[in-house]
Amino acid sequence: MNSKPLETRERNSFSPIKTKRVFEEVSAEIKKSIVRGAFKPGDRLPSEVELSRQFNVSRQTIREALRILELSGFITVQRGAVGGAIIVDTILKSVSESLVDAIQMRKITPDDLSTCRLEVEKAMMRYVISYADASDIQGLQENIDEAKEAAEKGIPPFKQNLQFHRILAKASGNHMFFVIVDSMMAVISDFFTRIPPDFDISKGVIGVHQEILDAIKEKNLDKAIVLLEKHIPEIGHRFRGMADSA
Amino acid sequence: MNSKPLETRERNSFSPIKTKRVFEEVSAEIKKSIVRGAFKPGDRLPSEVELSRQFNVSRQTIREALRILELSGFITVQRGAVGGAIIVDTILKSVSESLVDAIQMRKITPDDLSTCRLEVEKAMMRYVISYADASDIQGLQENIDEAKEAAEKGIPPFKQNLQFHRILAKASGNHMFFVIVDSMMAVISDFFTRIPPDFDISKGVIGVHQEILDAIKEKNLDKAIVLLEKHIPEIGHRFRGMADSA
DNA sequence: TCACATTTGTCCGTATGTATC
DNA sequence: AGATACATACGGACAAATGTG
Numbered sequence A, B: 001m002n003s004k005p006l007e008t009r010e011r012n013s014f015s016p017i018k019t020k021r022v023f024e025e026v027s028a029e030i031k032k033s034i035v036r037g038a039f040k041p042g043d044r045l046p047s048e049v050e051l052s053r054q055f056n057v058s059r060q061t062i063r064e065a066l067r068i069l070e071l072s073g074f075i076t077v078q079r080g081a082v083g084g085a086i087i088v089d090t091i092l093k094s095v096s097e098s099l100v101d102a103i104q105m106r107k108i109t110p111d112d113l114s115t116c117r118l119e120v121e122k123a124m125m126r127y128v129i130s131y132a133d134a135s136d137i138q139g140l141q142e143n144i145d146e147a148k149e150a151a152e153k154g155i156p157p158f159k160q161n162l163q164f165h166r167i168l169a170k171a172s173g174n175h176m177f178f179v180i181v182d183s184m185m186a187v188i189s190d191f192f193t194r195i196p197p198d199f200d201i202s203k204g205v206i207g208v209h210q211e212i213l214d215a216i217k218e219k220n221l222d223k224a225i226v227l228l229e230k231h232i233p234e235i236g237h238r239f240r241g242m243a244d245s246a
Numbered sequence C: 001t002c003a004c005a006t007t008t009g010t011c012c013g014t015a016t017g018t019a020t021c
Numbered sequence D: 001a002g003a004t005a006c007a008t009a010c011g012g013a014c015a016a017a018t019g020t021g
Helices: A022-036 A048-055 A059-072 A091-104 A110-131 A134-152 A158-171 A175-192 A199-217 A221-237 B022-036 B048-055 B059-071 B091-105 B110-131 B134-152 B158-171 B175-192 B199-217 B221-237
Strands: A075-078 A084-087 B075-078 B084-087
Touching: A022 A048, A022 A059, A022 B091, A048 A059, A059 A075, A059 A084, A059 A091, A059 B059, A091 A110, A091 A175, A091 B091, A110 A158, A110 A175, A110 A199, A110 A221, A110 B110, A110 B175, A134 A158, A134 A199, A158 A175, A158 A199, A175 B091, A175 B110, A175 B175, A199 A221, B022 B048, B022 B059, B048 B059, B059 B075, B059 B084, B091 B175, B110 B158, B110 B175, B110 B221, B134 B158, B134 B199, B158 B175, B158 B199, B199 B221
Parallel strands: none
Antiparallel strands: A075 A084, B075 B084
């Protein structure tokens, strides 16, 4: 891809504060290819030796570039014969991992997260009510039924309850809302693995979700929003003092 | 810290899906120290050779661990005599960058982005009006002045105009709002590089920003929201039909 | 101004662990 | 079980950057 020795590449005379390192350029280059669609999830990047030949850099440099792509959620690296760097899209997982760091470092409080989540979902609800079609409604109902089923088996339906909000976001028809809600749900999901489960609360949530769904069916925005305002802060409360428990 | 060869360390018989790699353990170890407060922003980690001695691993392994910490926003690495890995706290920036990746990977349309942005900023405005202090107001005013200055010199004040919204987000006091707005602005900034600049519109924006700031000073939420509803879609229009041209 | 020391950046060669066939 | 292909990790070396005497 680049036969010119990267070492000796030209620099603008007004040097940027930090001269770019080779592994950064390599990772940026590969990332561009992925975003452009040259590689799709499931595809394999060339092996490290092959990449080091193509970019005309050492294997160590390639490895550092791959670390960046791996942590960013663009690839996963598998060892062994047919292993290598495989394209994935776990970027939202990376976002949530980064958010967890932010919470541990007290840059974001559970309150911040809960407040923001409530506001975003309230705003989003208008689009849900406008654009949700029959299959969205059906998906939400199925989710509630699955949650009930799990609860009856004695399994706290965390996963299903969080999934409800993802389906909601999808039903808004706006992918940007989905990205935001999905990443916040990923963090909350991470929290749930660290606190003692509360079966009763999780069961109660199912009822509220059913009420929200009913409001959506009636296209009653005000009612839906009131339900969210009651529902989401309740969940937020459970995360108080969570920053420490890591 | 660990004199036993890391290669041969014990493994639980019930296989973890993916055996942890040495550089992951090293980075996790260092991260723990930072979160615990053993290192504070401004402090320097030991040099790479010193770390490789302490952890009893090769320098390459240490470097890959440092890459992770760097991308996660825990350290920044400087070359040279008194350089090295310096503790910083740019985790929020890491969250934003990761969100930008997610947005770009999902090829979110300018329309979805603009719609979502309007809703988020409207919701956020309530917190801005409640919590913005004198220094926030001052920051916003300075930003407007800088934009005017640039415009008078004939430079389209894109950067400043986008920065206005970042300052707004910061003034909300909620860092979750901030990372969301920050990443949306980064994507919009990227859009701007792909369309012909329109000097008049950019200049017009400055006036609207001043009106918004005035509304904030008067703590007039309704007025501020009306201004946002007029302002943001205008910017969105400029990117219509842009999604293909990438 | 210039040499010097320190530290990161990059390269090469080699050995080993791991997964597939 | 053996061969193969790959990532992982190690060691040594030199280049480049950057502050200091």
